Amino acid sequence: MNKQIKLIDLGEKDYKETWDYQEQLFQSILDVKVANRRENKNDATENYFVFVEHPHVYTLGKSGDVHNMLLNDQQLKEKGATFYKINRGGDITYHGPGQIVGYPILDLENFFTDIHKYLRLLEETMILVLKDYGIESGRSEGETGVWLDAGTPFARKICAMGVRASRWVTMHGFALNVNSDLGYFDNIIPCGIRGKGVTSLNVELGVERVDEDEVRSKILKYFTELFEVQFIK
Structure with a gap:
């Protein structure tokens, strides 16, 4: 089993x-797996971890409700944002500058074949990162992602997650609000969940800006420990 993950940073x-x-x-990994089964081979599959920061964009998961997008096409243009219906799980979310987005594209057969465990470890990675900044976070029952003050009237999400998996290969991933413009979340019902807020790391710390490179380093540190992997360039 290949425990190495190729790290790719696309910038913006x-x-x-x-x-x-x-x-x-994603398809390159699937192609190897299909060929292995058809030809009775045992070629190793690759794993990838993509860091990226997107311009303003809203994405709607395959199980999402389009009515959770509160802007029309003209309003989207005025906001300088785009909108896509995509093939991950979950409902609607926002990506934009100041947000760290990570797409682990893994063959889980190299690690463990358990999507539930995969999501919980992704959440735990973010929980440990936030703890380094003195922020206590956790899970909200029945709602994927990482939350502050879950189960209270002050619950607010700081990290959204949505994945797709086929033949145990994953894509899509997480979006951690670090220095995000939270006003863009006002244009949607985030993740289809009414009555709960959204926050970012800089807001919680009461600072203008958090070092995003430092946050990325911490994500890789805890991901390495929890998934027992090695990152390579």
């Missing part, structure tokens, strides 16, 4: 271009 990149790139990596 258009959502659709990144989605197409994800699909290429």
